[in-house]
Amino acid sequence: MNILVLGAAGMVGRKLVERLVRDGTLGGRRIERMTLFDVVAPVAPEGVPFQVRVAAGDLSQPGQPERLVADRPDTIFHLAAIVSGEAEAEFEKGYRINLDATRALFEAIRHSNHGYTPKVVFTSSIAVFGAPFPDEPIGDTFHRTPLTSYGTQKAIGELLLADYSRRGFFDGVGIRLPTICVRPGRPNKAASGFFSGIIREPLNGQEAVLPVADTVRHWHASPRAAVEFLIHAATIDTAPLGQRRSLTMPGLSVTVAEQIEALRRVAGDAVAARIRREPDPTVMRIVEGWPQRFSAKRAEEFGFRAEQSFDDIIRVYIEDELGGRVPA
Amino acid sequence: MNILVLGAAGMVGRKLVERLVRDGTLGGRRIERMTLFDVVAPVAPEGVPFQVRVAAGDLSQPGQPERLVADRPDTIFHLAAIVSGEAEAEFEKGYRINLDATRALFEAIRHSNHGYTPKVVFTSSIAVFGAPFPDEPIGDTFHRTPLTSYGTQKAIGELLLADYSRRGFFDGVGIRLPTICVRPGRPNKAASGFFSGIIREPLNGQEAVLPVADTVRHWHASPRAAVEFLIHAATIDTAPLGQRRSLTMPGLSVTVAEQIEALRRVAGDAVAARIRREPDPTVMRIVEGWPQRFSAKRAEEFGFRAEQSFDDIIRVYIEDELGGRVPA
Numbered sequence: 001m002n003i004l005v006l007g008a009a010g011m012v013g014r015k016l017v018e019r020l021v022r023d024g025t026l027g028g029r030r031i032e033r034m035t036l037f038d039v040v041a042p043v044a045p046e047g048v049p050f051q052v053r054v055a056a057g058d059l060s061q062p063g064q065p066e067r068l069v070a071d072r073p074d075t076i077f078h079l080a081a082i083v084s085g086e087a088e089a090e091f092e093k094g095y096r097i098n099l100d101a102t103r104a105l106f107e108a109i110r111h112s113n114h115g116y117t118p119k120v121v122f123t124s125s126i127a128v129f130g131a132p133f134p135d136e137p138i139g140d141t142f143h144r145t146p147l148t149s150y151g152t153q154k155a156i157g158e159l160l161l162a163d164y165s166r167r168g169f170f171d172g173v174g175i176r177l178p179t180i181c182v183r184p185g186r187p188n189k190a191a192s193g194f195f196s197g198i199i200r201e202p203l204n205g206q207e208a209v210l211p212v213a214d215t216v217r218h219w220h221a222s223p224r225a226a227v228e229f230l231i232h233a234a235t236i237d238t239a240p241l242g243q244r245r246s247l248t249m250p251g252l253s254v255t256v257a258e259q260i261e262a263l264r265r266v267a268g269d270a271v272a273a274r275i276r277r278e279p280d281p282t283v284m285r286i287v288e289g290w291p292q293r294f295s296a297k298r299a300e301e302f303g304f305r306a307e308q309s310f311d312d313i314i315r316v317y318i319e320d321e322l323g324g325r326v327p328a
Numbered sequence: 329m330n331i332l333v334l335g336a337a338g339m340v341g342r343k344l345v346e347r348l349v350r351d352g353t354l355g356g357r358r359i360e361r362m363t364l365f366d367v368v369a370p371v372a373p374e375g376v377p378f379q380v381r382v383a384a385g386d387l388s389q390p391g392q393p394e395r396l397v398a399d400r401p402d403t404i405f406h407l408a409a410i411v412s413g414e415a416e417a418e419f420e421k422g423y424r425i426n427l428d429a430t431r432a433l434f435e436a437i438r439h440s441n442h443g444y445t446p447k448v449v450f451t452s453s454i455a456v457f458g459a460p461f462p463d464e465p466i467g468d469t470f471h472r473t474p475l476t477s478y479g480t481q482k483a484i485g486e487l488l489l490a491d492y493s494r495r496g497f498f499d500g501v502g503i504r505l506p507t508i509c510v511r512p513g514r515p516n517k518a519a520s521g522f523f524s525g526i527i528r529e530p531l532n533g534q535e536a537v538l539p540v541a542d543t544v545r546h547w548h549a550s551p552r553a554a555v556e557f558l559i560h561a562a563t564i565d566t567a568p569l570g571q572r573r574s575l576t577m578p579g580l581s582v583t584v585a586e587q588i589e590a591l592r593r594v595a596g597d598a599v600a601a602r603i604r605r606e607p608d609p610t611v612m613r614i615v616e617g618w619p620q621r622f623s624a625k626r627a628e629e630f631g632f633r634a635e636q637s638f639d640d641i642i643r644v645y646i647e648d649e650l651g652g653r654v655p656a
Contacts, residue, residue, distance in 0.1 A: 091495065130571060134469070141462070143471045145490070145572050152491040156484050162473070163480040167419065243458060244473050 001026060002033040004068055006059060006105070007079030009038035011183060012123070015227045016077060021045045026075060027235035037068060038080065059101035065108035072112065075119045075234050076170075078105060084127055085190050087150040098153035106160055110169040121233045122161050122174040124246055126219060127151035129291045137295040140248060147289045158246040165238075165245050173233040174246030175299075178306070181220040182317035191286045195220065198256070199263055199314055202274035205327055211280035214257035217292040221251040221306040222316040229304055236302055244298075250306040252313065253293030262310035266318070267326050329354060330361040332396055334387060334433070335407030337366035339511060340451070343555045344405060349373045354403060355563035365396060366408065387429035393436035400440065403447045403562050404498075406433060412455055413518050415478040426481035434488055438497040449561045450489050450502040452574055454547060455479035457619045465623040468576060475617045486574040493566075493573050501561040502574030503627075506634070509548040510645035519614045523548065526584070527591055527642055530602035533655055539608035542585035545620040549579040549634040550644040557632055564630055572626075578634040580641065581621030590638035594646070595654050 003026065007013045017036060024031055033051045036042040041056035057064050059080055069076070080101065081087075087094025102122075109118060129138060130147035144155045158174045165172040183196040194211055195218060201208035221229075229249050238245075254262075264272040296304070307313045318326060331354065335341045345364060352359055361379045364370040369384035385392050387408055397404070408429065409415075415422025430450075437446060457466060458475035472483045482504075489500040511524040522539055523546060529536035549557075557577050566573075582590075592600040624632070635641045646654060 132570075141471050143469050144487075146487070147494070147571055149491055149495070152487050155487050159472075159474070159480050159483050159487075163477055166475070167477070242460075243475055 001029045001031055001074040002035075002071060003031060004035045004037065004073035004076045005042075005079070006037050006068070006077065007081065007123075008036035008042035009040050010079060011185065012177075012180065012223060012226050012230075013038065013042070013077075013079045015223050016079070016230050017042070017045060019227050019231065021048050024049065026231065029074075033071070035068065035071075035073065060096045060104065065101070065105040066111070069105075069108045069112055069118075072116050073118055075121070076105075076109075077121045077230055077234070078102065079123045081123070081154075082150070083190065084125075084148055084150040087153065088148055091149060094149050094153060098150065099156055102153075102157045103160060106164045106169070110164065117168060117170050119234055119238075120161065120170045120172040121230055122157055122172060122246075123230070124154045124158050124174045124176045125151065126176050126178055126248065126291050126294070128155040128158065128176060131289045131291075133291055137253070137293045138248070138291055139295045140298040162243055162245045166243050171238050172245050173236070173238060173241070175229050175233050175304075176246060176248045177226055177229070178219045178221040178249055178251030180223055180226055181313060182321075183223070184317070184321045191283050192218075192290075194283070195256075195259070198259065198275050199317065202263065202271045203267060203314075203318065203322065203326055205274075207274050207276055209278050210256065210275050211278060211283040212256065212287055213279070213284070214260065215255055216287055217253060217255045218287075219251045219253055219291060219293055220310070220313060221249065222313045224316045224320060225306045232304055240302075247299040247302065247304070248294050248296045249299050250296040250304055251294065252307050252310060254310045259310055262314055266311050266314045271326065329357045329359055329402045330399060331359060332363045332365065332401035332404045333370075333407070334365050334396070334405065335409065335451075336364035336370035337368050338407060339513065340508065340551060340554050340558075341366065341370070341405075341407045343551050344407070344558050345370070345373060347555050347559065349376050352377065354559065357402075361399070363396065363399075363401065388424045388432065393429070393433040394439070397433075397436045397440055397446075400444050401446055403449070404433075404437075405449045405558055405562070406430065407451045407558075409451070409482075410478070411518065412453075412476055412478040415481065416476050419477060422477050422481060426478065427484055430481075430485045431488060434492050434497070438492065445496060445498050447562055447566075448489065448498045448500040449558055450485055450500060450574075451558070452482045452486050452502045452504045453479065454504050454506055454576065454619055454622070456483040456486065456504060459617040459619075461619055465581070465621045466576070466619055467623045468626040490571055490573045494571050499566050500573050501564070501566060501569070503557050503561050503632075504574060504576045505554055505557065506547045506549040506577055506579030508551055508554055509641060510649075511551070512645070512649045519611050520546075520618075522611070523584075523587070526587065526603050527645065530591060530599045531595060531642075531646065531650065531654055533602075535602050535604055537606050538584065538603050539606060539611040540584065540615055541607070541612070542588065543583055544615055545581060545583045546615075547579045547581055547619060547621055548638070548641060549577065550641045552644045552648060553634045560632055568630075575627040575630065575632070576622050576624045577627050578624040578632055579622065580635050580638060582638050587638055590642055594639050594642045599654065
């Protein structure tokens with residue numbers, strides 16, 4: 001089979017590609033060809049027993065989506081997006097990439113030759129939800145009232161995905177990713193960055209800043225779980241989804257205090273002591289609008305699975321990023 | 329004040345203009361100028377003590393929205409849309425008018441001179457909802473899962489309206505209209521047409537066809553109530569809306585049997601006998617996906633009001649369309 005990964009140079013995209021290369025198959029079918037696309041050229045995996053094409057470009061440029069679907073990929077993973085903070089800072093860029101390019105991709109598929117109906121896996125986000133929230137966990141029928149332009153663009157993507165699927169132009173599945181934790185790499189300036197930072201930096205011998213109260217609760221899954229969601233979404237039977245094509249992915253609802261306790265259990269007191277509390281009113285205000293917990297019943301019924309404890313989320317980071325060992 | 333009405337030649341648009349002309353004011357401010365726009369030139373009202381400009385055109389054409397907002401209307405009523413059946417039959421036309429033109433209008437406002445933040449009243453629809461529904465009435469936090477391209481386009485319009493309002497580009501209010509009943513005029517081919525037809529045709533001495541079982545339940549409001557919703561939406565204080573800018577309008581949930589009973593009470597047995605039952609499996613299947621009743625609590629808290637009985641809905645038709653008298 002032929003697979004197209006859009007946003008293949010991003011953190012989750014890279015891990016998805018690694019996984020597909022390792023498996024060599026998707027849903028029991030042998031992978032024969034893969035195209036990796038991003039705004040910067042993704043690194044081609046080495047020693048791969050099938051053809052890998054790497055391409056860089058702007059998905060919102062006329063003709064780009066058409067070129068990418070010209071060889072009729074069976075499965076398209078659409079992870080390409082301007083992240084939340086940037087889409088908020090740059091209004092036009094956010095709409096151009098997150099809305100226009102997504103729609104252009106869907107249109108390119110629609111205009112392809114008759115009978116081409118690929119599987120399209122679209123990464124949405126819990127940013128489609130916005131406060132005020134109910135006291136109980138947010139269920140599968142709760143409305144999407146995003147509080148950012150990014151969340152708005154993802155919610156629109158979900159609506160288009162459903163309409164194009166209903167029309168039979170492709171077979172779409174949208175997955176609303178939890179906050180991905182522990183993100184590997186250097187600290188970034190995203191308002192949510194500290195959720196990963198307070199685990200990652202201490203494990204790497206560095207100090208981390210905690211800008212919110214440790215009573216703050218949020219919804220997490222590991223990068224490994226995110227990749228598993230994508231693979232699973234690409235292989236489930238979509239008929240039972242009906243017209244409701246997007247699903248809130250399972251995750252783990254924990255407080256910051258519970259994150260820190262898990263870090264202490266997994267890595268010891270000395271590591272957990274590397275967290276410095278420095279309340280930041282701006283971050284605190286932003287985080288107040290974020291969802292805290294979901295009841296992802298529908299996704300669970302479809303077989304999606306996430307971590308059951310934050311200890312496991314930390315262990316995934318140690319295994320996948322630190323070679324299984326906590327540095328002294 | 330200066331008012332722009334988009335979709336002014338449509339049934340609700342015409343009635344809105346009549347009402348504004350009669351009032352001469354909106355929210356206590358004297359109307360000084362009005363622009364009526366539609367794809368066919370709206371009829372200019374006569375003897376009006378203020379300036380009325382009439383224009384015909386395609387809102388999706390480049391430059392058209394910019395021309396319409398150039399004189400900085402204080403309030404914009406955006407009723408222009410391709411109706412449900414047509415948007416389903418003509419995929420591209422529906423997206424072009426219902427999505428692209430709406431977005432182009434919003435963009436034209438955003439690109440206007442600094443400090444121009446008009447009130448924008450956007451007509452959405454209960455078509456943003458799609459089955460399966462809960463057993464209880466659909467509440468204000470139920471998700472939007474449209475089952476038509478029209479409903480998809482309206483749901484996207486709601487999301488854009490909220491994001492542009494949040495950004496401060498304008499001050500938007502979206503109102504999800506119930507099915508409007510009794511629609512005046514000739515029978516049309518809309519799947520929902522019979523809800524009005526079984527009242528209108530008998531009152532006009534003609535036979536009406538009922539294509540569904542009389543147990544079918546649906547959500548109605550009169551054209552007069554729809555105009556009142558629009559006026560009210562244009563004048564409410566939007567601060568308490570927060571970021572949730574679209575509201576399900578109140579309406580009346582009745583079965584077809586209850587509609588017919590009301591007709592009998594208001595107009596007599598002979599009139600009610602003009603309904604012929606001729607089940608149509610296609611219409612029956614379409615209607616199954618439609619919502620049956622809402623709990624429009626939030627709109628009611630904001631002071632929106634609809635009819636309390638179907639007898640009243642019939643009387644509105646008789647008063648407004650038949651000069652207050654039922655033809656023999």
